[in-house]
Amino acid sequence: AQKVTQAQTEISVVEKEDVTLDCVYETRDTTYYLFWYKQPPSGELVFLIRRNSFDEQNEISGRYSWNFQKSTSSFNFTITASQVVDSAVYFCALSEAGLNDYKLSFGAGTTVTVRA
Amino acid sequence: DAGVIQSPRHEVTEMGQEVTLRCKPISGHDYLFWYRQTMMRGLELLIYFNNNVPIDDSGMPEDRFSAKMPNASFSTLKIQPSEPRDSAVYFCASSAQIKKEQYFGPGTRLTVT
Numbered sequence: 141a142q143k144v145t146q147a148q149t150e151i152s153v154v155e156k157e158d159v160t161l162d163c164v165y166e167t168r169d170t171t172y173y174l175f176w177y178k179q180p181p182s183g184e185l186v187f188l189i190r191r192n193s194f195d196e197q198n199e200i201s202g203r204y205s206w207n208f209q210k211s212t213s214s215f216n217f218t219i220t221a222s223q224v225v226d227s228a229v230y231f232c233a234l235s236e237a238g239l240n241d242y243k244l245s246f247g248a249g250t251t252v253t254v255r256a
Numbered sequence: 257d258a259g260v261i262q263s264p265r266h267e268v269t270e271m272g273q274e275v276t277l278r279c280k281p282i283s284g285h286d287y288l289f290w291y292r293q294t295m296m297r298g299l300e301l302l303i304y305f306n307n308n309v310p311i312d313d314s315g316m317p318e319d320r321f322s323a324k325m326p327n328a329s330f331s332t333l334k335i336q337p338s339e340p341r342d343s344a345v346y347f348c349a350s351s352a353q354i355k356k357e358q359y360f361g362p363g364t365r366l367t368v369t
Contacts, residue, residue: 175357185347185360244358246299
């Protein structure tokens with residue numbers, strides 16, 4: 141079963157628009173960790189944020205913000221006033237506290253294209 | 257600080273040849289991970305090491321794949337013999353603690369013809 145679902149395959153916006161990426165996860169653990177990674181066209185995977193299951197505070201970092209809601213098992217990511225450099229594939233990932241506690245389960249990714 | 261270093265960045269080889277991918281983790285990181293990324297299967301964990309010891313290789317697709325970590329600053333992933341279906345981007349990642357964020361290298365794009 142898919143543990144991390146990123147339902148949006150592709151999103152295309154015009155520069156300066158806001159874009160929200162959805163991430164829904166599935167776990168039976170009470171302790172778990174959620175991550176977002178960015179993969180620009182150059183191919184590397186860039187770590188953006190890590191959240192643990194006990195911290196539901198939303199977080200803002202510059203134009204990036206994250207909305208963690210345990211009630212809906214979602215960890216959504218918003219880019220405000222998007223720029224062309226934000227064009228990338230964004231992955232949400234889950235790390236559970238069970239036997240496979242080392243494993244990062246990645247979603248399929250959402251491709252964001254920001255047009256000038 | 258230097259990030260995770262991988263070499264080569266690109267590798268093109270013929271079916272049946274041996275391929276060796278290399279990784280240098282971030283200094284001080286105790287965990288090292290090898291991933292494979294393909295369009296069909298996305299990002300897959302192949303194997304991970306803790307303090308140079310392989311902990312779980314259940315993601316390694318076949319016996320043709322092997323990985324070693326002879327010391328804290330170097331790991332290899334070997335494919336022998338290589339097949340066209342091994343074509344993918346192979347990432348190495350390291351982390352300071354389990355469940356902590358993993359930092360990825362730039363990847364090696366492998367093409368087997």
